[in-house]
Amino acid sequence: xxxxxxxxxxxxxxxxxxxxxxxxxxxxxxxxxxxxxxxxxxxxxxxxxxxxxxxxxxxxxxxxxxxxxxxxxxxxxxxxxxxxxxxxxxxxxxxxxxxxxxxxxxxxxxxxxxxxxxxxxxxxxxxxxxxxxxxxxxxxxxxxxxxxxxxxxxxxxxxxxxxxxxxxxx
Ligand SMILES: NC(=O)c1ccc[n+]([C@@H]2O[C@H](COP(=O)([O-])OP(=O)(O)OC[C@H]3O[C@@H](n4cnc5c(N)ncnc54)[C@H](O)[C@@H]3O)[C@@H](O)[C@H]2O)c1
Numbered sequence: 229x230x231x232x233x234x235x236x237x238x239x240x241x242x243x244x245x246x247x248x249x250x251x252x253x254x255x256x257x258x259x260x261x262x263x264x265x266x267x268x269x270x271x272x273x274x275x276x277x278x279x280x281x282x283x284x285x286x287x288x289x290x291x292x293x294x295x296x297x298x299x300x301x302x303x304x305x306x307x308x309x310x311x312x313x314x315x316x317x318x319x320x321x322x323x324x325x326x327x328x329x330x331x332x333x334x335x336x337x338x339x340x341x342x343x344x345x346x347x348x349x350x351x352x353x354x355x356x357x358x359x360x361x362x363x364x365x366x367x368x369x370x371x372x373x374x375x376x377x378x379x380x381x382x383x384x385x386x387x388x389x390x391x392x393x394x395x396x397x398x
Contacts, residue, residue, distance in 0.1 A: 233263070240265035243316040245309055247271050247299045247352065248326025250278030257323055262290035269312030271297040271305070271326070291316070299326050300347040324353045 239261065249258040249270025255277065262268045262285045270292070272278045278294045285292045293315060297308040313319050328348045332341070 233260075236264050239321075242266045242320040243312065243318060244268045244321040244323070245270070245312055245319050246323040246325055249323075250274050250281055250294065254323075254325045255281055257325060258292065259285060261321070262292050263288075265290075266321070267291040267293075267316040269293045269295065269308075269316060271295050271299055271308050273298050299352045300344070305352070326352060 244261045244266045246254055246258050246261070246268065247270070248254040249268070250272030251274055254270065254272070258268055258270050258281060268285075268291065270278070270281075272294065273296060275296060278296070282292050282294045293312060295308040295311065297304050299305050309319065326348065328345060
């Protein structure tokens with residue numbers, strides 16, 4: 229049977245990290261990268277769908293790893309990315325997908341609620357020192373070029389990859 233999905237040979241063997249990759253849109257991102265032949269490490273906090281996804285994709289013969297990691301815990305996040313990098317090789321693609329979009333009433337917003345939403349929706353899109361684990365020029369120039377392309381010239385000293393939420397607006 230002929231596949232109707234495009235094939236991207238440059239993704240074959242590439243190490244891909246996806247946050248919130250166990251369910252929702254993240255599940256689809258994980259599956260599509262894996263089916264392109266990438267080595268996919270995904271982070272999530274929901275074990276059941278994440279383990280089921282690993283079982284299903286490895287059953288198809290793909291290279292997938294799940295790590296239970298709350299991405300608002302920066303230390304755990306860096307350790308998880310370090311492990312994926314160690315197991316699969318330097319990270320070439322990072323998808324900051326995890327988020328929390330629950331709707332709320334203004335009067336229900338407490339300081340803790342606010343901090344948690346900022347942490348998951350904004351802070352985790354800023355990963356310190358990605359050039360330490362990203363597969364690219366050692367001087368981080370690719371990251372810098374990407375920031376400049378998106379008009380974030382002031383951020384070059386804080387290597388940062390932006391989530392799909394930001395990308396949607398470019
Ligand atoms: N669904 C939409 O219509 C829509 C539209 C535009 C943008 N988006 C964006 O796309 C992304 C995914 O959306 P979705 O609808 O699939 O969301 P979702 O809530 O269904 O899935 C998010 C995933 O992230 C995981 N997650 C949540 N908090 C986490 C944490 N602290 N650490 C690790 N993993 C965590 C969840 O377990 C889940 O697997 C989000 O960034 C969202 O803002 C969604």
